[in-house]
Amino acid sequence: MAWPAPVVSPSTSPPAAVPCPYVSIPTIPPTPPSPERDPGAAVVGGGRLGTTGLAVAPGTAAPPTLSAMSWIVADLDTGEVLGACAPHLRRRPASVQKLLLAATALPKLDPALVVEATAEDLALPADSSAVGMIVGGKYPVSTLWLGLLLQSGNDTANALARVAGGDGGVAATVAAMNAEARRLGADDTHAVTPSGLDAPDQLTSAYDLALIARADFARPDFLAYDTTLVFQWPAQPPKDPKGFQIQNENKLLTSYQGAIGGKTGFTDEARHTYVGGAQRNGRRLVVTIMGAEIVPARAWKQSTMLFDWGFALPAGTSVGHLVTPEEAAVLHSPPPPSTGPSAVAVALPARGGYSIWPTVIAVGAVALTAIVFGAVMVIRRRRAA
Known part of the structure; x- marks a missing residue:
């Protein structure tokens, strides 16, 4: 008999932390400390994912040595987590936050809707990533998605969030992003900006990014935007009479066999973050990386090391599970009221140990x-x- 997959596992006895294979970079300024996790709280995805160190199945080959502070490798189709390092460590997301914006706003916005850029859309820090929108310029929503996912435009993130939020504007979309994260079971996530620019209390985890990526990779429109290699940005005469070409910044697409998309990110507080997907021999894996440096390689390149490791593992290898929205709904439901001594409480079983x-x-x-x-x-x- 097939029993339901687990939603949470208790963590009253958290697993001993086995250090992850890690390249220390002492010259990098310290980043904001991660909030400490309640050791008595349940662990979304299974108890083994509650570790602050390495989680791998017994007998598997050692994962590669990276500079990432946390990472996860999971199967996009089965939801099995093949391996992880501090998967629930909460850190700044940087521009991989845009994947949550996509998961939230793609279903809401007509791609043919034309958006007029405002000064508020372009109100960004001087060193911010921007695709180059012009105040008063008119851009179809589909064009804005390409600017968001190819060039990580924070101006396009603001414009998309403003329009998707209706009368509530950007603030309404950020609230919707947090609601979408909760719906997916991404309980480590709290969005403050739609773009991923650093902000106090803006946090996510490698585990949550895998949940969010799984939702995005299930959408054909997301895949179409995310895998576009080059795009001609439309002219906006008279200020920009010719337009210009933009290229996809995700090097995985052109450098790794079977790549199906992803998103890069970097801020001073987040350091390098990365989410990528790839398929091989009928398997689709997602890799998420947080808090990485460019040693031993850039974050997307470090992801290929994890992909190679994950694809080499036997099918069925598991240290946890990506919850589904249905499982998350059970997780967030209040327990039924007790009806007395005869009340029977049935807990969701642990995967493989029912x-x-x-x-x-x-x-x-x-x-x-x-x-x-x-x-x-x-x-x-x-x-x-």
């Missing part, structure tokens, strides 16, 4: 109580007669 006996014992206790009660009533009736 035991039917606790349920049998609980149900048996209820049945025994009913039998005893019935016998007492029969005796009382006989005495009354």
